[in-house]
Amino acid sequence: xxxxxxxxxxxxxxxxxxxxxxxxxxxxxxxxxxxxxxxxxxxxxxxxxxxxxxxxxxxxxxxxxxxxxxxxxxxxxxxxxxxxxxxxxxxxxxxxxxxxxxxxxxxxxxxxxxxxxxxxxxxxxxxxxxxxxxxxxxxxxxxxxxxxxxxxxxxxxxxxxxxxxxxxxxxxxxxxxxxxxxxxxxxxxxxxxxxxxxxxxxxxxxxxxxxx
Amino acid sequence: xxxxxxxxxxxxxxxxxxxxxxxxxxxxxxxxxxxxxxxxxxxxxxxxxxxxxxxxxxxxxxxxxxxxxxxxxxxxxxxxxxxxxxxxxxxxxxxxxxxxxxxxxxxxxxxxxxxxxxxxxxxxxxxxxxxxxxxxxxxxxxxxxxxxxxxxxxxxxxxxxxxxxxxxxxxxxxxxxxxxxxxxxxxxxxxxxxxxxxxxxxxxxxxxxxxxxxxxxxxxxxxxxxxxxxxxxxxxxxxxxxxxxxxxxxxxxxxxxxxxxxxxxxxxxxxxxxxxxxxxxxxxxxxxxxxxxxxxxxxxxxxxxxxxxxxxxxxxxxxxxxxxxxxxxxxxxxxxxxxxxxxxxxxxxxxxxxxxxxxxxxxxxxxxxxxxxxxxxxxxxxxxxxxxxxxxxxxxxxxxxxxxxxxxxxxxxxxxxxxxxxxxxxxxxxxxxxxxxxxxxxxxxxxxxxxxxxxxxxxxxxxxxxxxxxx
Numbered sequence: 001x002x003x004x005x006x007x008x009x010x011x012x013x014x015x016x017x018x019x020x021x022x023x024x025x026x027x028x029x030x031x032x033x034x035x036x037x038x039x040x041x042x043x044x045x046x047x048x049x050x051x052x053x054x055x056x057x058x059x060x061x062x063x064x065x066x067x068x069x070x071x072x073x074x075x076x077x078x079x080x081x082x083x084x085x086x087x088x089x090x091x092x093x094x095x096x097x098x099x100x101x102x103x104x105x106x107x108x109x110x111x112x113x114x115x116x117x118x119x120x121x122x123x124x125x126x127x128x129x130x131x132x133x134x135x136x137x138x139x140x141x142x143x144x145x146x147x148x149x150x151x152x153x154x155x156x157x158x159x160x161x162x163x164x165x166x167x168x169x170x171x172x173x174x175x176x177x178x179x180x181x182x183x184x185x186x187x188x189x190x191x192x193x194x195x196x197x198x199x200x201x202x203x204x205x206x207x208x209x210x211x212x
Numbered sequence: 213x214x215x216x217x218x219x220x221x222x223x224x225x226x227x228x229x230x231x232x233x234x235x236x237x238x239x240x241x242x243x244x245x246x247x248x249x250x251x252x253x254x255x256x257x258x259x260x261x262x263x264x265x266x267x268x269x270x271x272x273x274x275x276x277x278x279x280x281x282x283x284x285x286x287x288x289x290x291x292x293x294x295x296x297x298x299x300x301x302x303x304x305x306x307x308x309x310x311x312x313x314x315x316x317x318x319x320x321x322x323x324x325x326x327x328x329x330x331x332x333x334x335x336x337x338x339x340x341x342x343x344x345x346x347x348x349x350x351x352x353x354x355x356x357x358x359x360x361x362x363x364x365x366x367x368x369x370x371x372x373x374x375x376x377x378x379x380x381x382x383x384x385x386x387x388x389x390x391x392x393x394x395x396x397x398x399x400x401x402x403x404x405x406x407x408x409x410x411x412x413x414x415x416x417x418x419x420x421x422x423x424x425x426x427x428x429x430x431x432x433x434x435x436x437x438x439x440x441x442x443x444x445x446x447x448x449x450x451x452x453x454x455x456x457x458x459x460x461x462x463x464x465x466x467x468x469x470x471x472x473x474x475x476x477x478x479x480x481x482x483x484x485x486x487x488x489x490x491x492x493x494x495x496x497x498x499x500x501x502x503x504x505x506x507x508x509x510x511x512x513x514x515x516x517x518x519x520x521x522x523x524x525x526x527x528x529x530x531x532x533x534x535x536x537x538x539x540x541x542x543x544x545x546x547x548x549x550x551x552x553x554x555x556x557x558x559x560x561x562x563x564x565x566x567x568x569x570x571x572x573x574x575x576x577x578x579x580x581x582x583x584x585x586x587x588x589x590x591x592x593x594x595x596x597x598x599x600x601x602x603x604x605x606x607x608x609x610x611x612x613x614x615x616x617x618x619x620x621x622x623x624x625x626x627x628x629x630x631x632x633x634x635x636x637x638x639x640x641x642x643x644x645x646x647x648x649x650x651x652x653x654x655x656x657x658x659x660x661x662x663x664x665x666x667x668x669x670x671x672x673x674x675x676x677x678x679x680x681x682x683x
């Protein structure tokens with residue numbers, strides 16, 4: 001029951017991500033998605049009685065629900081960018097595409113991976129949906145921040161996948177992966193500032209000096 | 213100490229460091245081949261077999277050459293006012309960090325740490341791609357970070373699938389390659405097939421395989437020339453190393469034939485696409501970058517013809533391409549400095565303006581397109597022999613057509629650039645000693661391996677072939 005609530009919460013927020021039109025809305029939705037990832041890990045920690053998992057879920061909360069959204073919101077404040085995300089695909093169509101992704105993920109889990117355990121396969125389907133939707137956000141949003149968040153959503157999906165089918169990765173590796181995500185966000189922040197300074201915008205669809 | 217001297221000192225210390233590293237690598241290889249064992253160190257954190265040694269050797273050779281070339285290159289850039297003295301020192305620090313992340317990949321046992329190290333190579337080298345802080349280079353760096361990070365995220369999904377089948381079917385709850393390998397016979401073939409596709413698409417993005425190669429021409433053309441050499445020479449091979457590790461894991465469950473099919477598909481795609489782009493290129497460094505896509509395609513094809521001697525040929529091609537392409541990018545760096553442009557239409561009479569670099573580029577070009585007596589001729593021929601030996605006549609014919617296409621494109625551009633009359637206003641200029649040394653060092657490998665392959669190196673490649681094919 002609890003698991004069903006957490007997973008459906010995660011899925012709903014992931015769907016909300018594709019209809020966000022403003023950058024700050026997207027960041028906030030990402031934050032809520034991370035909170036659901038935190039709840040999922042917490043639930044696993046409690047049911048499996050693993051001390052490691054509590055540290056991991058603490059890190060998820062600190063990094064993905066607090067620090068990264070804070071950094072991203074700070075970028076939007078500092079570069080004073082206009083709020084519009086620049087959707088290449090409108091929200092309605094995006095929603096339809098997201099639903100198709102969810103159905104394909106369902107097929108993938110049952111036909112290709114032949115998962116049988118209900119809880120396991122439900123979490124796996126949600127995670128693959130999140131990976132697909134993250135990728136979709138990356139390619140269909142023009143602003144640089146949209147691409148960063150798309151990648152982070154993909155990563156959230158992958159963390160969920162690791163927790164669902166593989167019962168979580170070995171402890172040290174999870175820590176190292178968190179470190180990697182953190183470094184990625186810090187470095188990308190530097191580059192967003194550079195892009196903004198040189199181009200006076202962060203619209204990646206207008207970056208066209210390199211061709212062929 | 214004055215800034216200029218400090219920069220020189222950094223450069224010289226770097227060269228000494230990489231010389232020591234190269235010597236250590238060679239000694240280690242010798243020792244390794246003599247005992248023929250697998251080395252595991254630091255409580256199983258490091259794992260070294262022939263494959264690791266081969267990639268370590270390739271990396272240290274090119275890093276050494278790049279460190280030599282960097283001295284003269286950075287010196288001239290600082291003098292021309294393109295790089296401030298403070299940034300020059302940052303360059304050397306980033307250079308070392310970049311080399312470190314690449315050198316560590318073949319040594320690590322844990323596949324997740326390999327993944328992290330490869331992601332770090334992207335993040336560090338992005339600063340070297342966007343070093344000049346102008347629109348083009350920042351755009352290239354942005355594309356590079358985003359595309360490679362997405363690619364590698366797919367690879368992470370592949371790793372998780374491997375981990376899933378390893379823990380469920382084989383009972384190995386570890387991401388250490390050595391542990392997973394011991395249980396790889398019990399992997400679920402269905403999951404492994406899927407996982408391998410994610411791995412090939414993911415790491416293939418970083419390796420520059422088409423159709424995921426979009427970032428490569430931008431990043432390689434915008435980076436500083438010594439770094440372009442490293443990117444084309446080593447970085448894309450390091451990604452290939454990661455792919456090979458997973459191919460070895462998949463051998464016992466789905467067989468090498470499955471991986472071979474994937475390699476052939478991506479390889480053909482790459483050489484076809486690169487051939488077309490080489491013909492229409494105007495920018496010298498982009499031309500060389502597309503040639504890298506072509507060559508990684510050839511390596512991939514070689515691996516695809518694996519069971520028929522193709523793995524040997526493919527790895528040999530990887531090494532030969534690494535040294536040859538490094539030489540070409542260094543020469544291109546000299547050319548760009550002389551003409552102040554990347555546009556090949558404005559470069560004429562290179563051999564008159566810079567006799568040494570011009571000659572090196574001329575010979576390097578013949579080596580690159582696969583003329584005897586240079587080394588790439590041997591490896592390309594071996595790949596073709598493997599193709600015919602395996603009965604892939606159709607694919608071999610396609611491969612020959614596209615090689616010919618790339619050959620024609622390169623010949624057209626290079627002959628116009630290197631020969632011909634130099635613009636009247638330009639005078640021949642002094643060429644730096646460091647560039648000459650780097651050219652000669654790389655030239656020894658290019659010519660030497662074309663004439664004969666030393667027995668230890670041959671043995672190393674044969675060992676790698678046996679490892680990859682799982683025999």
